[in-house]
Amino acid sequence: MDTKELSAKVGACPAEAGQDxxxxxxxARNITEKGYCRxxxxxxxxxQDGPAxxxxxxxxxxxxxxxxxxxxxxVLLILExxxxxxxxxxxxxxxxxxxxxxxxxxRLKELVRHGIFTPAAYRDGRTRYEYxxxxxxxxxxxxxxxxHGWERDWADRPGLLTLIHDTCGHEARPYLVCGACREPMSAxxxxxxxGPQVSIARIGLPRHHRRTLRGxxxxxxxxxxxxxxxxxxxxxxxAVLAAALLGVKRFVDFQHELGIAxxxxxxxxxxxxxxxxxxxxxxxxxxLTDKGLAFFEVFAFLADWAQRELPAPEHTGxxxxxxxxxxRLHPVLLCRACDGELGRDEIxxxxxx
Ligand SMILES: [Zn+2]
Ligand SMILES: [Zn+2]
Numbered sequence: 001m002d003t004k005e006l007s008a009k010v011g012a013c014p015a016e017a018g019q020d021x022x023x024x025x026x027x028a029r030n031i032t033e034k035g036y037c038r039x040x041x042x043x044x045x046x047x048q049d050g051p052a053x054x055x056x057x058x059x060x061x062x063x064x065x066x067x068x069x070x071x072x073x074x075v076l077l078i079l080e081x082x083x084x085x086x087x088x089x090x091x092x093x094x095x096x097x098x099x100x101x102x103x104x105x106x107r108l109k110e111l112v113r114h115g116i117f118t119p120a121a122y123r124d125g126r127t128r129y130e131y132x133x134x135x136x137x138x139x140x141x142x143x144x145x146x147x148h149g150w151e152r153d154w155a156d157r158p159g160l161l162t163l164i165h166d167t168c169g170h171e172a173r174p175y176l177v178c179g180a181c182r183e184p185m186s187a188x189x190x191x192x193x194x195g196p197q198v199s200i201a202r203i204g205l206p207r208h209h210r211r212t213l214r215g216x217x218x219x220x221x222x223x224x225x226x227x228x229x230x231x232x233x234x235x236x237x238x239a240v241l242a243a244a245l246l247g248v249k250r251f252v253d254f255q256h257e258l259g260i261a262x263x264x265x266x267x268x269x270x271x272x273x274x275x276x277x278x279x280x281x282x283x284x285x286x287x288l289t290d291k292g293l294a295f296f297e298v299f300a301f302l303a304d305w306a307q308r309e310l311p312a313p314e315h316t317g318x319x320x321x322x323x324x325x326x327x328r329l330h331p332v333l334l335c336r337a338c339d340g341e342l343g344r345d346e347i348x349x350x351x352x353x
Contacts, residue, residue: 063242066306069114070140071238073229074099074107076147079116082137083144084161084349088130115309116140136309141344142333143301147228148349149174149333150298154276154291155227161349170337172347176297177334180327187288187296190329192246193319230275231295236260240268244278244292245299249285300331 070076074097081087081096093104108131111117116137119129133140145163152160152173165172178185231237236258243257254265269286272278277292303320320329333342 062306062310063303065310066302067238067242069110069116070143070302071232071234072107073234074103075111076229076232078104078107078111079137079140079144082117082131082133083141088132089128090131111137136305138344139309140305142331142342143298143305145174145333145342145347146176146298146301147232150295151228154294164348164350165335165337165340165342166346166348167340168335168338170335172342173336174333174342175336176300177332178322178325178327179330179332180322181325182332182334183322183324185300185322185331187245187293189323190296191321191323193321227275228298230271231277232298234268236264236268237271240265240272241277241292241295242299244272244286244288245296249287251284251286254286297331300329303329304331 070079077097077099078093081093085092085096087093087096090101090104090108093099093108094101097104108117112119112131115134117131118134120132121127121129148161148163163172163174164170176185177183231241239258239260240254243254248254248257251265251269254260254269255262258265260268269278269280272286272292273280275291276289277295278286279289280286300320321327322329334340335342
């Protein structure tokens with residue numbers, strides 16, 4: 001088998017320094033989100049394609065908005081291509097992903113609207129446009145690296161990319177630590193404070209794209225992350241897992257927190273049990289397995305990015321704290337080989353074909 005090594009720097013700018021973590025609130029005021037009925041909390045209709053209205057965006061919390069933007073299979077694949085292969089052009093994504101032009105155009109438009117890409121004209125015989133990651137877009141690198149790490153550790157997929165730490169020259173195998181005390185951090189040693197009106201898992205709503213679960217299983221040589229896609233590529237799945245990571249265990253509590261139809265909830269819970277992310281016991285309690293708990297690393301970076309980059313209502317409803325030191329969530333990735341902090345400009349992926 002021919003093996004061709006590609007190297008792709010992750011992002012182009014120096015690593016961001018001086019991270020400021022000021023608040024980690026999740027708004028409770030999502031209960032009357034467009035498309036959901038306050039009384040029975042069941043979707044009135046399927047979510048529609050196309051950008052959400054600004055009013056809708058303003059009502060949602062930062063994490064809810066982040067899941068709304070990123071909780072989509074195509075969006076994640078577009079971002080992976082941008083980071084790993086430095087794809088910047090419409091034709092580049094279309095050819096790499098086999099994505100339809102209308103779907104790609106809609107996703108790029110949305111990513112531009114959310115300030116993750118910015119279009120830039122360049123001359124190539126005639127004027128063309130490319131899409132460059134903005135500062136906010138580039139700061140998604142740790143979220144994507146965390147997805148890669150979870151997939152590497154838990155999805156048992158041969159051929160996944162290898163992440164190299166340039167500073168020490170070894171495979172990074174990143175692990176999560178608390179930015180304040182530099183000790184390893186997990187879902188087990190973090191606690192969540194909820195405001196009195198917080199409906200925690202409403203953070204996952206609404207999603208603006210239709211998606212078919214487990215559909216379109218395109219095989220890809222880059223080792224994109226299909227297990228993560230099952231979780232992050234679907235709005236209900238992300239909401240269910242977010243609720244589980246924040247302590248929800250009982251079927252009725254998921255229902256209550258999510259405002260999710262029982263049949264939809266049952267489907268997602270079964271999916272997570274099948275994926276080995278949740279385990280159901282005889283009392284219908286759904287507990288996170290080690291694999292599910294490990295997804296906290298991905299969630300932590302999603303929450304962190306959301307709180308930094310996305311505007312949200314003032315009232316803070318949810319604060320995630322690292323128990324041993326008492327500091328608010330500030331996730332940092334360290335290299336397992338040298339224990340140094342990973343910076344975006346100090347790592348690259350090696351792609352085997
Ligand atoms: Zn700490
Ligand atoms: Zn290292």
